[in-house]
Amino acid sequence: xxxxxxxxxxxxxxxxxxxxASDLVDLITVAxxxxxxxxxxxxxxxxxxxxxxxxxxxxxxxxAAIDFASALDWRDPTALHTLAVMPDLYQRDKxxxxxxxxxxxxxxxxxxxxxxxxxxDLPRVPTTVEHQCSSAAQAFKRxxxxxxxxxxGLLADREAxxxxxxxxxxxxxxxxxxxxxxxxxxxxVAVSMGGEVLAHGFAKSVRPGFDEF
Numbered sequence: 780x781x782x783x784x785x786x787x788x789x790x791x792x793x794x795x796x797x798x799x800a801s802d803l804v805d806l807i808t809v810a811x812x813x814x815x816x817x818x819x820x821x822x823x824x825x826x827x828x829x830x831x832x833x834x835x836x837x838x839x840x841x842x843a844a845i846d847f848a849s850a851l852d853w854r855d856p857t858a859l860h861t862l863a864v865m866p867d868l869y870q871r872d873k874x875x876x877x878x879x880x881x882x883x884x885x886x887x888x889x890x891x892x893x894x895x896x897x898x899x900d901l902p903r904v905p906t907t908v909e910h911q912c913s914s915a916a917q918a919f920k921r922x923x924x925x926x927x928x929x930x931x932g933l934l935a936d937r938e939a940x941x942x943x944x945x946x947x948x949x950x951x952x953x954x955x956x957x958x959x960x961x962x963x964x965x966x967x968v969a970v971s972m973g974g975e976v977l978a979h980g981f982a983k984s985v986r987p988g989f990d991e992f
Contacts, residue, residue: 812912
């Protein structure tokens with residue numbers, strides 16, 4: 780079985796990508812290449828899947844599985860976070876929805892909605908992003924989708940997402956030093972999704988009142 784060997788141990792100063800989805804096959808289909816490229820660029824990528832699933836397809840992509848509580852608990856102020864969620868889970872789960880709205884409203888972490896559309900009730904207008912999957916990411920995506928029981932017949936080499944970049948500047952003494960491979964091509968303005976976007980924001984402890992967003 781093909782396995783992404785860059786599923787490495789967590790480091791407190793690494794970029795961290797947290798993704799939440801209701802279905803593993805759907806997640807791999809629409810964003811598997813993006814997740815694999817982020818992992819290969821040195822990110823610590825974790826995923827919460829709402830339904831029953833086998834973790835092995837995630838490991839192929841270089842992604843670690845987490846539970847629901849961990850998906851919402853970002854209390855390490857030294858880490859640089861970004862959040863990605865699929866629209867159906869956003870609509871279905873109140874806590875996930877509140878977390879995404881808090882991220883976008885405050886601008887303290889980057890937020891992304893994966894797929895061809897985003898919920899219209901979200902604050903601020905997103906940036907439309909098209910990720911060109913690397914050849915390695917496409918191979919990992921195909922294997923992961925096969926292991927998850929999905930159809931790997933026709934897989935696009937480009938993946939769409941909507942992004943709300945963080946707007947709070949990062950202190951100079953915590954300037955990032957991580958690589959930026961696996962960059963995405965933003966439409967219409969080019970911007971790196973492999974690290975540069977996250978250079979403009981960092982996570983803080985979750986505020987007690989974020990449910991109000």
